[in-house]
Amino acid sequence: MAEGKETRESGGKMSILERGIFADVALVSAHTADPEGNLKYRLAARNFNPLVAMAGRFTLAEVEVISDNYLDPESVMTPGVFVQRLVHVQNPVKDIEHRTVRERE
């Protein structure tokens, strides 16, 4: 992991310097977008998406809902400044990798 990477001592601890990632194109998946390109994610689907959106020089967001109304400003998770293009995918097929359930008692 450390091979070829810059190391620095900070507060008496040696650390590897990892710089932030930039991407020419970032692909993210969100639940709702508004006309400003503001994004909202659903539940654990947030994960890396807001971070990836900020890393892209050109960010394309696939969204399930494009709302005619603006999102409540307090509920914006990715501000539209990070989003260059929206792709509207209604009712996408979402595969579950590990379907784990419990029985009703």
Place this chain on the structure above:
Amino acid sequence: MWTREELAAIAGSELQEGQYINLGIGIPTLVANHLPAGVSVTLHSENGILGMGPFPYKGEEDPDLINAGKQTVTLEPGAGVFDSAVSFAMIRGGHINVAILAALQVSHRGDLANWTIPGKRVKGMGGAMDLVTGIPRIIVITDHLAKDGTPKLVRECDLPLAGSQVVDRIITDLAVFDIGDSGMTLERLAPCHTVEELRRKTEASFTQRLEPHDVGGE
């Protein structure tokens, strides 16, 4: 030999009221089903959940609600969801009290190798490195022997490490060990096994602090 469910129950019995707990992928996930009665803890999943609940009832699975192991889960009342940066701020900032993780190898000093075997294709280290350095108490649950029969508790790990001197306790299907400044100490032995057998199956050296009645055989 303890079953996987028994291992999970032993790990669960160590958890204390009010703690924030991260459960790793594999056997550690089972600990969620073996939390001690009357003890309330909050489960963290590093993909972005605090307050993770049990698996959903059949038919109520939500593809947007999964844990770090990509299993469908639920949320407890009071839960929060957030992105990975926030999740790792909890881990790196020491806000999560205990992590229960699986292992490929653990050394007698508590070095932990748990993320890759060279040459094998893996998706990456995941949160392993942050978990073991940011979380004060690291409990490992693992089979005592690897699938090929070789010991997993070794003198020196030859697989890539997630962290050095990070493991505090190891729970295997044969025994429970503590790791401290003076190395590994045997704390419990599974019923019907002997210390001699354990030494044969453990490459790492360990000291013994067992009362005779704790040793199996009955």
